[in-house]
Amino acid sequence: MRHVASALLMSALAMGVTGCQSPFGGPAAGAPAAGEEARHGRVPRAASLDEKSGRGALWVGDAVDVDGRRFGEHLRVSVVGQVDPAVTADSVGSAASADTDVTAGTRRLAVDVAVVNTGGRPYDASRAGAWAVDEKGRRHRPVASAPLTTGRILKGNIIPAGEQAQGWLVFEVPEKTRIVRLQLALENRSLDWQLSFPPSR
Template sequence: MLHHTRIRLAATAAVAVAAMALTACGAGSGDEIVDKPKATASAKADSGSDKEPAAEKSSAAPDVAKVGDTLGLKGMEPGSELDVTVLKVVDNAKSSDEFFAPESGNRWIGVQFQLVNTGTKVYSDAPMNGAKMADDQGQQFGTMIADITAGPSMSSDVRLKPGGKALGWIVFEVPKASKAATVTFGMDSGFAEQIGEWKL
């Protein structure tokens, strides 16, 4: 009986080690937060070797993405990729519809996103489904369908062939007392493993 128990324990340990190895390799590791912006190319191309170190230094990406930065994100399917840029943020955004406004005690924050299909597949999604905002307390807020005076809203049905672009505002409703800290975006309505994050 003791011999059988030892065999079972050894088998259980082997399964546990195999599971840890799979996790270490990235299988089922969950969401990956992408907050390192793409390096920007140097403004001037120079063939002189004495200029190369300076060009490399100027193209280094900042540590954390902020407004104006572009993040390269991947979707769930191979060939599904976007360059996503948070271009502008308007706190306390005004409604362009006089009959529609934030609920009492809340305000709207508009975020202008630019999406560029850098993959080999057609991108088809409702971008607002993949966007979220968080305040400095860690509370998360989803998006809402609203038009603001800052500019046109992001379409709720975006289809981009490779190389195609989409530009528009996505609106979040947050409490007036909340301090917005980050905005995130994920492909495939937020179900992709890579999630882009920008500090506000």
């Protein structure tokens, strides 16, 4: 396993945040009260990063430590799963063959993200930004979604100290687009988890 490394904290690079916005800059329907979605869980080990540049090859299953701008702010962020296509639970068994909320000519995919607050104070995850990046370098923001067949959506902004928030970030992309990585925005850099979503056939 890789050794623990640190990176600078995520800054507010996403759009303005409201009470119904999910962590990492994506809107979420019916976001819960602070801490409602936080869950206890085993803290994953962090991946190695180049300490000067903050860069390294991160893959699904890898975690990275993130240090905040304020004293006592520490996170461990990991990507633990991916699914393509992403199917909402309420569409299963319906007459429609696909989700009715999906825009024509697009598909939805999702990435399962876990955020563990390893620090000593609550953390406001709305300060982060996330994008699915395609092979042409275009970035796609998370979209609002109902719970998926694979689990619930990542919701809530405030993660209490010692707690974990985990859920799916959903992205809507053109049908033939190949998504190659998940990018999390940091204060003056970014961290990229390599993904392997194939284009639709």
